[in-house]
Amino acid sequence: MAVRTGTHVTPARSRIDDLDTKLIALLHERRRISAGIQRDRLANGGVRTDTAREREIFRRYRSEFGSAGTTLSSTVLEICRGRLGAERAHHAIEPETGPLRLGTFSFANCGTVRWGLADVPTETGTPAAMAAALLVGEVDVAPISLVEYLRHHDELLALPGLAIGSDGPVLSCQLFTRGPLEDLAGGRVALGSTSRTAALLATVLLAEWAGVDVEYRVEPPVLADMLRQADGAVLIGDAALAETLHPRPGLRVHDLGALWRDWTGLPMVFAVWAVRRSTAARRPDDVRAAHAVLLEAAGRGAANLADVAESLAHNGLFSGDELTRYLGTLDHSLGERQLAGIRHFAKLAARHGDVAEDADLTFFGGDA
Numbered sequence: 001m002a003v004r005t006g007t008h009v010t011p012a013r014s015r016i017d018d019l020d021t022k023l024i025a026l027l028h029e030r031r032r033i034s035a036g037i038q039r040d041r042l043a044n045g046g047v048r049t050d051t052a053r054e055r056e057i058f059r060r061y062r063s064e065f066g067s068a069g070t071t072l073s074s075t076v077l078e079i080c081r082g083r084l085g086a087e088r089a090h091h092a093i094e095p096e097t098g099p100l101r102l103g104t105f106s107f108a109n110c111g112t113v114r115w116g117l118a119d120v121p122t123e124t125g126t127p128a129a130m131a132a133a134l135l136v137g138e139v140d141v142a143p144i145s146l147v148e149y150l151r152h153h154d155e156l157l158a159l160p161g162l163a164i165g166s167d168g169p170v171l172s173c174q175l176f177t178r179g180p181l182e183d184l185a186g187g188r189v190a191l192g193s194t195s196r197t198a199a200l201l202a203t204v205l206l207a208e209w210a211g212v213d214v215e216y217r218v219e220p221p222v223l224a225d226m227l228r229q230a231d232g233a234v235l236i237g238d239a240a241l242a243e244t245l246h247p248r249p250g251l252r253v254h255d256l257g258a259l260w261r262d263w264t265g266l267p268m269v270f271a272v273w274a275v276r277r278s279t280a281a282r283r284p285d286d287v288r289a290a291h292a293v294l295l296e297a298a299g300r301g302a303a304n305l306a307d308v309a310e311s312l313a314h315n316g317l318f319s320g321d322e323l324t325r326y327l328g329t330l331d332h333s334l335g336e337r338q339l340a341g342i343r344h345f346a347k348l349a350a351r352h353g354d355v356a357e358d359a360d361l362t363f364f365g366g367d368a
């Protein structure tokens with residue numbers, strides 16, 4: 001199909017359309033074949049996933065496309081086998097020696113820690129990609145969205161004293177609507193596919209606080225497309241930040257961190273840093289060292305927010321001032337109030353059936 005920009009068709013765009021059509025067809029074919037392998041494995045008493053194979057695939061994409069390859073492979077695998085489920089099938093392959101592999105999010109919400117880490121080698125990717133990389137053993141210590149942590153709480157330990165959250169507005173976990181929240185009743189809300197915790201937070205807030213019953217659909221995180229089919233849209237990360245700092249006329253922006261604090265009086269934690277229990281058991285000293293490096297990096301970044309903002313501004317998406325404001329609203333602490341926020345959220349999330357009743361945070365080293 002040809003695309004028109006203005007009045008004329010651009011041949012290059014119609015070639016891209018053709019290629020996308022082929023990629024989509026290939027993905028359908030890949031999903032069919034993958035489903036066959038998974039079915040055979042399950043029929044023979046095995047589990048749905050094969051960690052060693054997933055690591056090979058991760059590496060292949062990463063060697064082609066760098067950190068975007070990490071994200072791409074996790075998305076391709078998610079299309080073919082669904083999200084990594086609660087089945088305990090990962091059996092991550094542990095590195096025997098060498099430094100632990102650290103992960104960070106590619107979003108600005110990890111900018112402070114990334115800046116502080118300076119030359120320490122890290123893998124970066126979207127929250128969904130990092131969760132998969134941590135669970136299959138492609139990274140050893142990484143941030144993970146709170147919901148993914150709670151879903152996999154018996155495989156992971158959280159690192160004390162470090163989180164990504166907000167005590168009030170967060171600016172990057174947002175619900176966009178055309179009218180007041182009450183008007184969503186009986187309508188539809190699109191949940192951006194990159195979001196885990198914010199999507200669940202929005203469903204909890206709408207059901208329990210606003211008292212509106214809504215139909216939800218997971219969609220690619222493109223606001224204009226999401227709102228074409230739905231009355232509201234949940235978006236996270238840099239895309240949400242851009243739509244919040246420069247709001248579209250006629251749209252209302254509901255900050256999920258602010259709504260949560262107004263409702264509960266508590267901070268919201270969107271992500272924690274975690275390590276696999278198996279890695280913590282086998283290499284406790286290395287995990288302690290990695291934890292110290294991360295805490296120091298977070299401290300160094302926090303003490304130099306304007307420089308962090310400047311470094312992030314280079315990607316051209318936001319100005320240094322906008323980023324300084326954003327980074328200043330983020331709360332990287334994980335103290336008593338944040339823990340109370342996590343526990344309160346976990347209870348509500350369990351009521352909505354998305355995490356187990358007993359899901360809780362367990363810390364590496366045994367304390368908070």
Ligand SMILES: O=C(O)C(=O)C[C@]1(C(=O)O)C=C[C@@H](O)C=C1
Nearest residue numbers: 034037038049050053054080081
């Ligand atoms: O190769 C397999 O064993 C598959 O099941 C296919 C596939 C894939 O889609 O590539 C899907 C799930 C597994 O965890 C690993 C790979």
